[in-house]
Amino acid sequence: MDKVFKALSDPTRRRVLQLLRKAPMSAGELSDHFAVSKPTMSAHFAVLQEAGLIASQRSGRTIIYGLVMSVLEEALLGFAQTFGWGGESERATRGKHTKLARRPAREET
Amino acid sequence: MTLNRISSRAASALPLVGIGLALANWNARPAEARAWAIAVVMLFVMIAVRYGWQLALRRSSERNDSSERAAIISAALIRIVGEVNRGVVFGALMMVISLALTLAHSYGLVDVPRGGRWTTMTMILVGAYLAVLGNAMPRQLPPLASMQGHGARVQAFQRLAGWTWVLCGLGFAAVWLAMPFDEARRVAPALVAAAMIVTIVEFARLVFSLRKLRLHGQNLN
Numbered sequence: 001m002d003k004v005f006k007a008l009s010d011p012t013r014r015r016v017l018q019l020l021r022k023a024p025m026s027a028g029e030l031s032d033h034f035a036v037s038k039p040t041m042s043a044h045f046a047v048l049q050e051a052g053l054i055a056s057q058r059s060g061r062t063i064i065y066g067l068v069m070s071v072l073e074e075a076l077l078g079f080a081q082t083f084g085w086g087g088e089s090e091r092a093t094r095g096k097h098t099k100l101a102r103r104p105a106r107e108e109t
Numbered sequence: 110m111t112l113n114r115i116s117s118r119a120a121s122a123l124p125l126v127g128i129g130l131a132l133a134n135w136n137a138r139p140a141e142a143r144a145w146a147i148a149v150v151m152l153f154v155m156i157a158v159r160y161g162w163q164l165a166l167r168r169s170s171e172r173n174d175s176s177e178r179a180a181i182i183s184a185a186l187i188r189i190v191g192e193v194n195r196g197v198v199f200g201a202l203m204m205v206i207s208l209a210l211t212l213a214h215s216y217g218l219v220d221v222p223r224g225g226r227w228t229t230m231t232m233i234l235v236g237a238y239l240a241v242l243g244n245a246m247p248r249q250l251p252p253l254a255s256m257q258g259h260g261a262r263v264q265a266f267q268r269l270a271g272w273t274w275v276l277c278g279l280g281f282a283a284v285w286l287a288m289p290f291d292e293a294r295r296v297a298p299a300l301v302a303a304a305m306i307v308t309i310v311e312f313a314r315l316v317f318s319l320r321k322l323r324l325h326g327q328n329l330n
Contacts, residue, residue, distance in 0.1 A: 021268075023261030067264060071244045071275045074268070 004073060007051035008080045012036065013044050017067065017077055020054060024066035027056075113191055120159055120194040123201035124152040130208035137215040148204060155197045162186070162193050196242070203235065229285050232297065236282025239301075243274025266315045270308050277304035 007013050016030055031041045045065065048054045055068045069077065128149055135145035166186045172179065213219045247267045277300050284297045 021264075023264065066260065068248050070248050071246070071268075071271045074247070 003047075003051040004053065004076065007047050007053055008077055010044070010047075011084075013048055014077060014080055016044060016048060016065075017053060017069065018081075020065060020067040024064050026059075026062040026064050028062065030065060113194070116191070116194045116198050120197040120201070123198060123205055124155045124159075127152045127201050127204045127208060130205060130212055134208055134212050134215065137212060148208065152201065152204065155201055159193055159197050162190050166190050199238065203231075207231075229290070229293075232285040232293070233282045236278045236280075236285060236297075238278070239281055239304075240275050240278030243271050243276075243278055246271035246274060262315055262318055266311055269311055273304050273307050277301060 008017075012034060015033070019025060019030060019033060027041070027045065030045075031038055034041060045054065045056070049056060053067070053069050053073060054065050056063050056065050058064075131145045131148040131152065134148075135142060138145075166183075169179070169183050169186050210219060247264075247270075280300045281297050284300065285293045288296060
Protein backbone atom coordinates (compact mmCIF):
# COMPACT_ATOMS: atom_id res chain seq x y z
CA MET A 1 0.00 0.00 0.00
CA ASP A 2 2.99 2.29 0.64
CA LYS A 3 3.88 2.08 -3.05
CA VAL A 4 0.33 3.08 -3.99
CA PHE A 5 0.43 6.14 -1.69
CA LYS A 6 3.87 7.07 -3.06
CA ALA A 7 2.60 6.73 -6.64
CA LEU A 8 -0.48 8.84 -5.92
CA SER A 9 1.44 11.57 -4.11
CA ASP A 10 2.81 13.04 -7.34
CA PRO A 11 0.53 15.26 -9.48
CA THR A 12 2.16 14.14 -12.75
CA ARG A 13 1.51 10.50 -11.94
CA ARG A 14 -2.05 11.33 -10.92
CA ARG A 15 -2.54 13.08 -14.26
CA VAL A 16 -1.17 10.00 -16.05
CA LEU A 17 -3.74 7.87 -14.23
CA GLN A 18 -6.49 10.33 -15.13
CA LEU A 19 -5.52 10.15 -18.79
CA LEU A 20 -5.47 6.35 -18.70
CA ARG A 21 -8.96 6.34 -17.16
CA LYS A 22 -10.24 7.37 -20.60
CA ALA A 23 -8.45 4.64 -22.60
CA PRO A 24 -5.18 2.69 -22.82
CA MET A 25 -2.48 4.89 -24.40
CA SER A 26 1.02 4.53 -25.75
CA ALA A 27 3.99 5.96 -23.85
CA GLY A 28 4.43 8.61 -26.55
CA GLU A 29 0.79 9.73 -26.40
CA LEU A 30 1.02 10.04 -22.63
CA SER A 31 4.34 11.92 -22.75
CA ASP A 32 2.85 14.46 -25.18
CA HIS A 33 0.65 15.74 -22.36
CA PHE A 34 3.61 16.71 -20.15
CA ALA A 35 6.42 19.20 -20.35
CA VAL A 36 8.98 16.82 -18.91
CA SER A 37 11.74 14.76 -20.50
CA LYS A 38 11.13 11.21 -21.66
CA PRO A 39 13.45 9.65 -19.02
CA THR A 40 11.46 11.49 -16.32
CA MET A 41 8.22 10.15 -17.76
CA SER A 42 9.71 6.65 -17.88
CA ALA A 43 10.57 6.97 -14.19
CA HIS A 44 6.97 7.99 -13.44
CA PHE A 45 5.66 5.01 -15.45
CA ALA A 46 8.03 2.71 -13.52
CA VAL A 47 6.71 3.98 -10.17
CA LEU A 48 3.10 3.48 -11.32
CA GLN A 49 3.88 0.00 -12.60
CA GLU A 50 5.68 -0.94 -9.40
CA ALA A 51 2.61 0.12 -7.44
CA GLY A 52 0.49 -2.10 -9.70
CA LEU A 53 -1.66 0.80 -10.89
CA ILE A 54 -0.81 0.47 -14.58
CA ALA A 55 0.22 -2.39 -16.85
CA SER A 56 2.30 -2.14 -19.98
CA GLN A 57 2.48 -4.17 -23.12
CA ARG A 58 4.78 -3.89 -26.08
CA SER A 59 2.98 -3.69 -29.41
CA GLY A 60 5.54 -3.52 -32.19
CA ARG A 61 7.77 -0.56 -31.41
CA THR A 62 5.40 1.15 -29.01
CA ILE A 63 4.57 0.44 -25.37
CA ILE A 64 0.89 0.61 -24.52
CA TYR A 65 -0.12 1.43 -20.96
CA GLY A 66 -3.45 0.46 -19.44
CA LEU A 67 -5.03 1.16 -16.08
CA VAL A 68 -5.26 -1.72 -13.59
CA MET A 69 -6.60 0.17 -10.57
CA SER A 70 -8.99 -1.40 -8.13
CA VAL A 71 -12.07 0.54 -7.01
CA LEU A 72 -10.38 1.36 -3.69
CA GLU A 73 -7.30 2.72 -5.47
CA GLU A 74 -9.51 4.78 -7.74
CA ALA A 75 -11.28 6.20 -4.70
CA LEU A 76 -7.85 7.04 -3.21
CA LEU A 77 -6.94 8.79 -6.47
CA GLY A 78 -10.15 10.81 -6.16
CA PHE A 79 -9.21 11.82 -2.59
CA ALA A 80 -5.67 12.67 -3.67
CA GLN A 81 -7.03 14.86 -6.47
CA THR A 82 -9.49 16.61 -4.16
CA PHE A 83 -7.10 17.26 -1.30
CA GLY A 84 -3.97 17.73 -3.45
CA TRP A 85 -1.59 15.22 -1.88
CA GLY A 86 2.11 15.78 -2.53
CA GLY A 87 4.17 18.96 -2.62
CA GLU A 88 3.10 20.38 -5.95
CA SER A 89 -0.45 21.52 -6.43
CA GLU A 90 -2.64 20.33 -9.28
CA ARG A 91 -2.86 23.91 -10.54
CA ALA A 92 0.91 24.03 -11.06
CA THR A 93 0.82 20.85 -13.12
CA ARG A 94 -2.05 22.17 -15.20
CA GLY A 95 0.02 25.35 -15.74
CA LYS A 96 2.79 23.20 -17.17
CA HIS A 97 0.36 21.58 -19.55
CA THR A 98 -0.98 24.94 -20.69
CA LYS A 99 2.58 26.16 -21.32
CA LEU A 100 3.26 23.02 -23.32
CA ALA A 101 0.15 23.52 -25.39
CA ARG A 102 1.17 27.12 -26.17
CA ARG A 103 4.75 26.15 -27.08
CA PRO A 104 5.32 25.59 -30.84
CA ALA A 105 5.78 21.93 -31.74
CA ARG A 106 9.40 20.79 -31.56
CA GLU A 107 10.77 18.84 -34.45
CA GLU A 108 11.50 15.73 -32.46
CA THR A 109 11.24 12.23 -33.77
CA MET B 110 -1.12 -25.83 -9.69
CA THR B 111 -2.57 -28.36 -7.22
CA LEU B 112 -4.73 -25.60 -5.75
CA ASN B 113 -6.02 -24.81 -9.24
CA ARG B 114 -6.86 -28.47 -9.80
CA ILE B 115 -8.68 -28.67 -6.45
CA SER B 116 -10.67 -25.49 -7.17
CA SER B 117 -11.49 -26.80 -10.67
CA ARG B 118 -12.79 -30.12 -9.26
CA ALA B 119 -14.71 -28.31 -6.50
CA ALA B 120 -16.17 -25.91 -9.08
CA SER B 121 -17.54 -28.86 -11.08
CA ALA B 122 -18.87 -30.76 -8.06
CA LEU B 123 -20.31 -28.09 -5.74
CA PRO B 124 -23.00 -26.67 -8.09
CA LEU B 125 -24.24 -30.24 -8.75
CA VAL B 126 -24.36 -30.93 -5.00
CA GLY B 127 -26.23 -27.63 -4.60
CA ILE B 128 -28.78 -28.58 -7.27
CA GLY B 129 -29.32 -31.94 -5.52
CA LEU B 130 -29.84 -30.19 -2.18
CA ALA B 131 -32.22 -27.61 -3.72
CA LEU B 132 -34.31 -30.42 -5.24
CA ALA B 133 -34.33 -32.27 -1.89
CA ASN B 134 -35.47 -29.03 -0.19
CA TRP B 135 -38.16 -28.63 -2.88
CA ASN B 136 -39.39 -32.12 -2.04
CA ALA B 137 -39.33 -31.43 1.72
CA ARG B 138 -40.94 -27.97 1.54
CA PRO B 139 -42.92 -27.63 -1.71
CA ALA B 140 -44.66 -24.49 -0.42
CA GLU B 141 -41.44 -22.53 -1.02
CA ALA B 142 -41.03 -23.76 -4.59
CA ARG B 143 -40.07 -20.31 -5.91
CA ALA B 144 -37.02 -20.07 -3.62
CA TRP B 145 -35.79 -23.54 -4.64
CA ALA B 146 -36.37 -22.79 -8.33
CA ILE B 147 -34.28 -19.59 -8.01
CA ALA B 148 -31.51 -21.58 -6.26
CA VAL B 149 -31.51 -24.18 -9.05
CA VAL B 150 -31.40 -21.48 -11.75
CA MET B 151 -28.51 -19.68 -9.98
CA LEU B 152 -26.53 -22.92 -9.76
CA PHE B 153 -27.19 -23.68 -13.44
CA VAL B 154 -25.99 -20.16 -14.33
CA MET B 155 -22.75 -20.87 -12.39
CA ILE B 156 -22.26 -24.11 -14.34
CA ALA B 157 -23.02 -22.38 -17.67
CA VAL B 158 -20.63 -19.47 -17.01
CA ARG B 159 -17.85 -21.87 -15.99
CA TYR B 160 -18.29 -24.08 -19.04
CA GLY B 161 -18.54 -21.05 -21.32
CA TRP B 162 -15.11 -19.82 -20.21
CA GLN B 163 -13.65 -23.32 -20.37
CA LEU B 164 -14.97 -23.70 -23.91
CA ALA B 165 -13.37 -20.39 -24.87
CA LEU B 166 -10.05 -21.58 -23.39
CA ARG B 167 -10.28 -24.94 -25.20
CA ARG B 168 -11.05 -23.25 -28.54
CA SER B 169 -8.17 -20.84 -28.04
CA SER B 170 -5.70 -23.68 -27.30
CA GLU B 171 -6.99 -25.78 -30.24
CA ARG B 172 -6.37 -22.93 -32.64
CA ASN B 173 -2.95 -23.36 -34.23
CA ASP B 174 -1.98 -19.75 -33.81
CA SER B 175 1.54 -19.19 -32.53
CA SER B 176 1.44 -15.39 -32.65
CA GLU B 177 2.30 -13.28 -29.61
CA ARG B 178 -1.25 -11.97 -29.46
CA ALA B 179 -2.72 -15.49 -29.33
CA ALA B 180 -0.33 -16.41 -26.50
CA ILE B 181 -1.38 -13.31 -24.53
CA ILE B 182 -5.09 -14.04 -25.04
CA SER B 183 -4.56 -17.66 -24.02
CA ALA B 184 -2.69 -16.61 -20.84
CA ALA B 185 -5.50 -14.17 -19.99
CA LEU B 186 -8.12 -16.88 -20.55
CA ILE B 187 -6.25 -19.27 -18.21
CA ARG B 188 -6.23 -16.54 -15.55
CA ILE B 189 -9.94 -15.79 -16.07
CA VAL B 190 -10.89 -19.49 -15.88
CA GLY B 191 -8.99 -19.70 -12.56
CA GLU B 192 -10.84 -16.65 -11.22
CA VAL B 193 -14.20 -18.01 -12.41
CA ASN B 194 -13.48 -21.36 -10.72
CA ARG B 195 -12.69 -19.66 -7.43
CA GLY B 196 -15.84 -17.52 -7.70
CA VAL B 197 -18.00 -20.56 -8.47
CA VAL B 198 -16.47 -22.47 -5.53
CA PHE B 199 -17.22 -19.63 -3.11
CA GLY B 200 -20.72 -18.94 -4.43
CA ALA B 201 -21.70 -22.63 -4.63
CA LEU B 202 -20.22 -23.34 -1.20
CA MET B 203 -22.31 -20.56 0.39
CA MET B 204 -25.42 -21.98 -1.27
CA VAL B 205 -24.58 -25.60 -0.40
CA ILE B 206 -24.08 -24.71 3.30
CA SER B 207 -27.37 -22.80 3.55
CA LEU B 208 -29.30 -25.41 1.52
CA ALA B 209 -27.87 -28.24 3.66
CA LEU B 210 -28.75 -26.38 6.88
CA THR B 211 -32.30 -25.68 5.63
CA LEU B 212 -32.76 -29.31 4.63
CA ALA B 213 -31.46 -30.52 8.00
CA HIS B 214 -33.82 -28.04 9.70
CA SER B 215 -36.77 -29.35 7.63
CA TYR B 216 -36.10 -32.87 8.91
CA GLY B 217 -35.68 -31.59 12.48
CA LEU B 218 -31.98 -32.45 12.63
CA VAL B 219 -30.75 -28.94 13.53
CA ASP B 220 -32.37 -25.92 15.09
CA VAL B 221 -31.78 -22.79 13.01
CA PRO B 222 -33.58 -19.87 14.66
CA ARG B 223 -35.20 -17.59 12.06
CA GLY B 224 -33.65 -14.16 12.05
CA GLY B 225 -30.81 -15.29 14.29
CA ARG B 226 -27.46 -13.59 14.71
CA TRP B 227 -25.79 -16.35 12.65
CA THR B 228 -27.81 -15.46 9.52
CA THR B 229 -27.09 -11.75 9.94
CA MET B 230 -23.36 -12.39 10.34
CA THR B 231 -23.33 -14.64 7.24
CA MET B 232 -25.13 -12.00 5.19
CA ILE B 233 -22.71 -9.26 6.31
CA LEU B 234 -19.83 -11.51 5.21
CA VAL B 235 -21.56 -12.09 1.85
CA GLY B 236 -21.86 -8.30 1.44
CA ALA B 237 -18.17 -7.86 2.27
CA TYR B 238 -17.27 -10.57 -0.25
CA LEU B 239 -19.32 -8.85 -2.97
CA ALA B 240 -17.50 -5.59 -2.21
CA VAL B 241 -14.09 -7.34 -2.38
CA LEU B 242 -15.03 -8.97 -5.71
CA GLY B 243 -16.22 -5.63 -7.10
CA ASN B 244 -13.04 -3.92 -5.90
CA ALA B 245 -10.89 -6.34 -7.91
CA MET B 246 -13.06 -6.21 -11.06
CA PRO B 247 -11.36 -3.27 -12.82
CA ARG B 248 -7.98 -4.99 -12.27
CA GLN B 249 -9.00 -7.90 -14.51
CA LEU B 250 -7.75 -6.05 -17.55
CA PRO B 251 -7.99 -8.07 -20.74
CA PRO B 252 -4.77 -8.15 -22.78
CA LEU B 253 -4.18 -4.69 -24.18
CA ALA B 254 -3.36 -6.16 -27.59
CA SER B 255 -6.87 -7.62 -27.78
CA MET B 256 -8.43 -4.24 -26.98
CA GLN B 257 -7.08 -2.36 -29.98
CA GLY B 258 -9.55 0.37 -30.85
CA HIS B 259 -12.08 -0.50 -28.15
CA GLY B 260 -9.97 -0.46 -25.01
CA ALA B 261 -11.86 2.55 -23.67
CA ARG B 262 -15.20 0.74 -23.88
CA VAL B 263 -13.92 -2.42 -22.13
CA GLN B 264 -12.23 -0.34 -19.45
CA ALA B 265 -15.33 1.80 -18.88
CA PHE B 266 -17.46 -1.33 -18.49
CA GLN B 267 -15.04 -2.88 -15.99
CA ARG B 268 -14.90 0.30 -13.92
CA LEU B 269 -18.67 0.64 -13.88
CA ALA B 270 -19.13 -3.03 -12.93
CA GLY B 271 -16.50 -2.70 -10.21
CA TRP B 272 -18.11 0.37 -8.65
CA THR B 273 -21.58 -1.17 -8.95
CA TRP B 274 -20.57 -4.33 -7.05
CA VAL B 275 -18.55 -2.49 -4.42
CA LEU B 276 -21.53 -0.23 -3.67
CA CYS B 277 -23.91 -3.20 -3.83
CA GLY B 278 -21.73 -5.21 -1.41
CA LEU B 279 -21.36 -2.34 1.04
CA GLY B 280 -25.10 -1.61 0.80
CA PHE B 281 -25.91 -5.29 1.28
CA ALA B 282 -23.75 -5.49 4.43
CA ALA B 283 -25.15 -2.19 5.76
CA VAL B 284 -28.74 -3.34 5.21
CA TRP B 285 -28.14 -6.55 7.19
CA LEU B 286 -26.28 -4.61 9.86
CA ALA B 287 -28.84 -1.86 10.37
CA MET B 288 -32.27 -3.10 9.28
CA PRO B 289 -34.63 -5.51 11.04
CA PHE B 290 -34.45 -9.10 9.74
CA ASP B 291 -37.66 -9.09 7.68
CA GLU B 292 -36.92 -5.76 6.00
CA ALA B 293 -33.32 -6.76 5.29
CA ARG B 294 -34.59 -9.95 3.65
CA ARG B 295 -36.59 -7.83 1.20
CA VAL B 296 -34.14 -5.00 0.56
CA ALA B 297 -30.82 -6.91 0.29
CA PRO B 298 -31.84 -9.18 -2.65
CA ALA B 299 -33.26 -6.10 -4.41
CA LEU B 300 -29.82 -4.47 -4.18
CA VAL B 301 -28.15 -7.54 -5.71
CA ALA B 302 -30.82 -7.73 -8.43
CA ALA B 303 -30.25 -4.03 -9.26
CA ALA B 304 -26.47 -4.58 -9.49
CA MET B 305 -27.01 -7.62 -11.71
CA ILE B 306 -29.34 -5.69 -14.03
CA VAL B 307 -26.87 -2.80 -14.34
CA THR B 308 -24.00 -5.22 -15.09
CA ILE B 309 -25.97 -7.30 -17.61
CA VAL B 310 -27.35 -4.24 -19.44
CA GLU B 311 -23.91 -2.62 -19.62
CA PHE B 312 -22.32 -5.91 -20.75
CA ALA B 313 -24.94 -6.29 -23.49
CA ARG B 314 -24.24 -2.70 -24.60
CA LEU B 315 -20.51 -3.44 -24.64
CA VAL B 316 -20.93 -6.62 -26.71
CA PHE B 317 -23.29 -4.80 -29.10
CA SER B 318 -20.90 -1.89 -29.58
CA LEU B 319 -17.89 -4.22 -30.07
CA ARG B 320 -19.80 -6.24 -32.66
CA LYS B 321 -20.78 -3.01 -34.43
CA LEU B 322 -17.15 -1.90 -34.37
CA ARG B 323 -15.99 -5.26 -35.80
CA LEU B 324 -18.61 -5.17 -38.57
CA HIS B 325 -17.62 -1.60 -39.38
CA GLY B 326 -13.95 -2.72 -39.58
CA GLN B 327 -14.87 -5.62 -41.89
CA ASN B 328 -16.84 -3.27 -44.16
CA LEU B 329 -13.84 -0.94 -44.38
CA ASN B 330 -11.60 -3.85 -45.35
